[in-house]
Amino acid sequence: MTEISAFKDALSGLTVLDLTRLLPGAYCTQMLADLGADVVKVEEPGRGDYNREFPPINVKESGSFLLLNRNKRSVTVNLKTKEGKAILQRLAARADILVEGFRPGVMDRLGVGYEALTKENPRLIYCAISGYGQDGPYAKTPGHDLNYMALAGALQLFGKAGEGPIVPGLSIADQGGGSLMAAFGILAAVLGRARTGKGQFVDVSMTDGAVSWLGYHAADYLFAGVEPKGGERRFIGQAPCYNVFRCADGRHITLGLIEPQFWNRFCDIAGLPDLKEEQWPEREAADRQMKQVANLMASRSCDEWMALLGPADLPVAPVNTMREAFNDPQIKHREMLLEMDHSVEGRIPQLGFPIKFSDTPGRLRTPPPLLGEHNDEVLRSLGYADGDIDELRRKSAI
Numbered sequence: 001m002t003e004i005s006a007f008k009d010a011l012s013g014l015t016v017l018d019l020t021r022l023l024p025g026a027y028c029t030q031m032l033a034d035l036g037a038d039v040v041k042v043e044e045p046g047r048g049d050y051n052r053e054f055p056p057i058n059v060k061e062s063g064s065f066l067l068l069n070r071n072k073r074s075v076t077v078n079l080k081t082k083e084g085k086a087i088l089q090r091l092a093a094r095a096d097i098l099v100e101g102f103r104p105g106v107m108d109r110l111g112v113g114y115e116a117l118t119k120e121n122p123r124l125i126y127c128a129i130s131g132y133g134q135d136g137p138y139a140k141t142p143g144h145d146l147n148y149m150a151l152a153g154a155l156q157l158f159g160k161a162g163e164g165p166i167v168p169g170l171s172i173a174d175q176g177g178g179s180l181m182a183a184f185g186i187l188a189a190v191l192g193r194a195r196t197g198k199g200q201f202v203d204v205s206m207t208d209g210a211v212s213w214l215g216y217h218a219a220d221y222l223f224a225g226v227e228p229k230g231g232e233r234r235f236i237g238q239a240p241c242y243n244v245f246r247c248a249d250g251r252h253i254t255l256g257l258i259e260p261q262f263w264n265r266f267c268d269i270a271g272l273p274d275l276k277e278e279q280w281p282e283r284e285a286a287d288r289q290m291k292q293v294a295n296l297m298a299s300r301s302c303d304e305w306m307a308l309l310g311p312a313d314l315p316v317a318p319v320n321t322m323r324e325a326f327n328d329p330q331i332k333h334r335e336m337l338l339e340m341d342h343s344v345e346g347r348i349p350q351l352g353f354p355i356k357f358s359d360t361p362g363r364l365r366t367p368p369p370l371l372g373e374h375n376d377e378v379l380r381s382l383g384y385a386d387g388d389i390d391e392l393r394r395k396s397a398i
Helices: 023-034 063-068 082-094 114-120 145-151 172-196 206-212 218-224 260-270 283-297 302-312 322-326 329-333 375-381 386-394
Strands: 015-018 038-043 072-076 097-100 125-130 201-205 242-246 252-256 316-318 337-342 346-351
Touching: 015 023, 015 082, 023 038, 023 063, 023 072, 023 097, 023 125, 023 172, 038 082, 063 346, 072 375, 082 114, 097 172, 114 125, 125 172, 145 172, 145 206, 172 201, 172 206, 201 206, 242 283, 252 302, 260 302, 302 316, 322 329, 375 386
Parallel strands: 015 038, 015 097, 038 072, 097 125, 125 201
Antiparallel strands: 242 252, 252 316, 337 346
8 A cells, every 4th residue: 555646736725614523524525635625623622523432443533533534634612612713713714615514503603604704704615514404394403324315215225125225334425415515516616706706605415415316216206106115126126137146155246237238148158048038127027037046146156256257348246345345456556545644543544535636636645633733733823822822722712
């Protein structure tokens, strides 16, 4: 594993205030930081981002915190104190972007919401990530990824026929509906500001984001009046041509034989020519074909199937464990697992930046910050003298 070496930063010159906790905001702002933005993580004194204490713990920090907060600086600010609010106001007056993940109305009640902060800095882009959005009947309802996926109609797509939905293994609404939509919205607002000179409010609902990902499966309902459920429709477990199968050695293999030429070639290699004419069976025919293909796939090991099907230019892949994935030659070649040094945690692994640029690549510059590590540095840049900083500590404002 090697560190990325780069010399240009696409977002250099942009200052981002990250007031978020846990996953959605952290991943969003880390992507901005990887591209060169100066991300100042504003945390609660004493505790900080709740993700710092989420298991597994490496030395003193959470492993997930260490994977989501590189290239950032940390300051502690108590927003319940007058002095703490004043610090945030000074920070916001100089910032380009603020990202927060509180329930709608919390920042306004503290006196540091969008209207208050943009009076001093009309160029500020204020992004609020929330479960259901800033308005509507559920706006202030608590929730997490599983709730948003359920409400969006997306959760029913996961699971086996007749068994009901399952818990997805990835936080799809959090990261897909929250992190990525927020990053996209922020960058669109930055481009808009270049034309108008003004910032704006970016309202990101993780539920809205999950709904927007239904583009393919929603067609079943919107155009055919059919409810798509896991194991009961194309591409979500009904047909053997696009499915997961257990092999003789207990490992699993995936078949992505969507195109007819791939399905026909597989049927020839597997000795199932009678299945060519019915690639997308339904109901009883689907159950019958599934058992037939499953029994066949269970007759050889995963490696044996890969050796047989892979050279035939078919879309197949093994279901990797994390160990296997991080040692996969393609993932290693794309530098999706890197390392960097941390003053307390030692040599720590890092997930690579997922987008490759020819001129302005994302890069690893600084490790995830200790809680409040950059208090003095950031406060001095705002004009606070050393004596002022000592007084802020005495008043528990930082």
